[in-house]
Amino acid sequence: MAVYSMTGYASAQRNAGAEPAAADSGPSVGVEIRSVNSRFLDLSFKLPDDLRASEPALRERFTQKLKRGKVELRAWIEASSDQVPRAPGSAELQRLLAAQDAVRTWLPQAQPLSVAEVLGLVERRSAPSADLHERITELLDTALEQLLDARAREGARLASMLLDRVGQLRTLTDTAQPLIPELVAQQRQRFLDRWQEALGADASGTVAGSEAARDRALTEATAFAIRIDVAEELTRLRSHLDEIERLLQRGGEVGKRLDFLIQELHREANTLGSKSSSLDLTRVSVDMKVLIEQMREQVQNLE
Incomplete structure (x- = not known):
């Protein structure tokens, strides 16, 4: 059995599209793990809002593989450079407009939504959260194996x-x-x-x-x-x-x-x-x- 160091680094990145053919069109998901020595297993997560729901499952994977160390996980979601935002439908725009009017009724000083803010809200609402969860767990498994290999070499x-x-x-x-x-x-x-x-x-x-x-x-x-x-x-x-x-x-x-x-x-x-x-x-x-x-x-x- 190998002797493991508590010091290591690993990263992995993959497109979030479900099909390989979409590898150049969807947003990409990435993870980065840094590990240093500690008396106990100390986990720290830096996740975007869309991945917060995946934290319990990610934490469980860490506890199954590691016993000690101060470990930091950073994950991110990035849109590809050639990805065109989805145009919202009329029903979505009506709902956003109604929500904006309700807010400005009580807060008349509030600024109206910009085009970029509308597109951002629509993009977040349409994000495939289930697919993102699957991708982030797959990436974490890959990165954890790399981390264990690095810790084994150092050990x-x-x-x-x-x-x-x-x-x-x-x-x-x-x-x-x-x-x-x-x-x-x-x-x-x-x-x-x-x-x-x-x-x-x-x-x-x-x-x-x-x-x-x-x-x-x-x-x-x-x-x-x-x-x-x-x-x-x-x-x-x-x-x-x-x-x-x-x-x-x-x-x-x-x-x-x-x-x-x-x-x-x-x-x-x-x-x-x-x-x-x-x-x-x-x-x-x-x-x-x-x-x-x-x-x-x-x-x-x-x-």
Whole structure:
């Protein structure tokens, strides 16, 4: 299953005439979809008045295909350049005249209808609303497929980048692993040196001083061993990386789960840095946090 980004764009346009032969004579209908990242599915519609009745059906199609993202749909109707307005019949003109007279009876300052306004009213009244609804839903289905393809391509690119960062984090984790025994060995040597000092003090007769030195050396060695023990952090880092890799390979709606895992990675990298007692381990921690931050920014775009 593919991994989908929430970023994408698609558009489609078609003549609103019912027959292909009318492709150059009727008004054209078009749709445009823009999508960016969002925590939830946030739909925004910009439709002409003639298409307002189609909004519930269009919204349902979006909810069937998309789960997350801030999505804007814009639709329009345009008359073809060579389309001649239909001449109204006498009955239609009489109805318009009666309506105008009724309005001007109460609003004498109202301006009379112009020829363009009359033709516009007639055109809207005669618009094939059922045909427009059918066309707009067909166009939306086409545009949605294009949008899903675009989001899938972007998702594949993001997944590849994330997997690359996972590989780099694994390398850093492997680099940090042997640093801990080296630090413990160094501290053990310091402990032995202090122990020898304590034995020397004991041999010179200062028993109280030797016991204090032994206790201090033992306390420092124990505290140091506890403080630098990052075995659990490294184990959890590897576990989180395994889960991220599994989710990316499985695909589907993984954005929220990946976001949580990225937070956990950041927490473990911070702990690794706080327990660091060497420059090498500090550098590993910093490099990890840089990679994790790059992953966090990209995960925000995944559905």
